[in-house]
Amino acid sequence: MLLERWRAETDPTVRLPVLLALGTAAAGSREADAMEQVREVVADVLRTGTPAMRVAAVHARAAFDPGTPVHELDLLVEVLSDPARSGFEALWYVPDIEGPLNREDVLSWTAHLFEDAPGTALSFVVRLVDAARRTGDTLLCRAALDEGWQLLVSTRSAAPALLPRAGALLADPDDGVRYRAAHLLAALGARAAPYADELAALLDDPGEDEFFEGTVGDHARWALTRIGDRRALPELVERLYAPYKDQYSRGYCLGEPHLPEVEDVLAPLRAHAEVLLPAIRQLLRDSGKGAALTCPFLRVLQAWGPAAAPALPEVVALLDDARYSLAAVDALVAMGPTAAAAEPAVRRCTVLDAPGNRHHVAWAAWRLGGDHDTALRLIGEAVLTGEEPFHGPVHLLGDFGPAAAPYADRVRRLMEDGDTWLRSRAAVALRSITGEPEPSATVLEEDLPPVAHGGDSYGSFLHALRALARIGTVSRTARAALRTVRSFDRPLSTYRDYRAILQDETIRAAIDEVLALP
DSSP: OHHHHHHHOOOHHHHHHHHHHHHHHHHTOOOHHHHHHHHHHHHHHHHHSOHHHHHHHHHHHHHHOTTHHHHTHHHHHHHHTOTTGGGHHHHOOOTTSSSOOOHHHHHHHHHGGGTTOHHHHHHHHHHHHHHHHHHTOHHHHHHHHHHHHHHHTTOGGGHHHHHHHHHHGGGOSOHHHHHHHHHHHHHHGGGGGGGHHHHHTTTTOOOOOTTSSSOHHHHHHHHHHHHTOGGGOTTHHHHHHGGGTTSSOOOOOSSSSOOOOHHHHHGGGGGGHHHHHHHHHHHHHHHOTTOTTHHHHHHHHHHHGGGGGGGHHHHHTTTTOTTTHHHHHHHHHHHGGGGGGGHHHHHTOOOOSOHHHHHHHHHHHHHTTOOHHHHHHHHHHHHHHOOTTTOSOHHHHGGGGGGGGGGHHHHHHHHHHSOHHHHHHHHHHHHHHHOOOTTHHHHHHTTSHHHHTTOOOHHHHHHHHHHHHHHTOOOHHHHHHHHHHHTOSSOSSSOOSHHHHHHHHHHHHHHHHHHTOO
């Protein structure tokens, strides 16, 4: 029926969707004669059709011949980069979408044809970016950069080709192009260092993109923090806070790129805590309770550890509010001995009435110089009597080291019989209690092969890596699994935004640390 309609139809706005439907139907057909007729139709359009119809023919043929987009790369680039736009808006209609697709829509749809050919996908994007720069085609450049971004968060090898192009586009006259280029460079981190001066020149750039949050300057500032350039520090905290001022959140956009989370920007900047702390302390004093960024700021202070000690008064002031008290407790513990004066306030802090919260507070009070025996007894008994699914705070018990020996048998049983989450935490605790690497190391190494075999359990994988680094030993089999994971071209993350790159960096650094063990 589709073949009959194709032969009879003269309206190009109908012929194009019929052509696409023919490709889909052929892909699911076992009729050799019909398949051959579809092939002939598609081949004829590829030879003689209008530019937009030829692109549609590539889509149609890709449905039953997935290698077609790779073979027709030159055609796709030529048509999609044509400054005349090739008439897509006049005829590219598809079912279930009101109105025609424009060239940029078709470009995005076409990019998905290369999902199984990342090298060709990168060539497609790079050639379109280069063509857009030559012709000054702003819309094409934006669309190509968007597809380049999707490649970057899914294919690590895309970075070397995208980096210099994003760097050059920092000087583009279009706000949307500069915005995307700055965001891409921010995600690339230290690799963007050659463009630090260009990024610094954009710190006050108010350029925006209609559909995304933040300014060119915001993304340039973030890029400089990722590079480690001190020019990003003045007004950094204030700029991060600005979208939340007088409202609870900044209003997340559904697309990419978007502004990074506050802790993702500030947590790595421990070396600059002295410069950044005054602004954070002021914001905690002025609007700590009830403010959207109170918990993120507390997580930043926790990441900074002893360097955050000057913020002790502001953190202690949050202990009487159950919304923030546990995060405040963790920040105080991370500060170490300099926060010992807060121990009485920690013991009296306000938390929701749950056993886990009381155990956490007892542990924190001991870490800040409080009663060791009382905390050990409370936490140890909770592990002995704990029920599924968590079986008590076994993750806290290990901190007591050999003093927790009376509970070692229980911890060992949890390590042997628990689920994946519990086994790994019990293994860490048991090693701390006994001082022996085995059997804890063997249990932890069980979390490595699933990722090497293509799984995405990155949380347990990273936990195991960090624990093995502390234990100081790793088997030959585990080393082989880690080398396999390290060879993957995909980021080690389930995210598909800038966090994919950040998490990938964290996990790969942990892999390198474990592989460096003797």
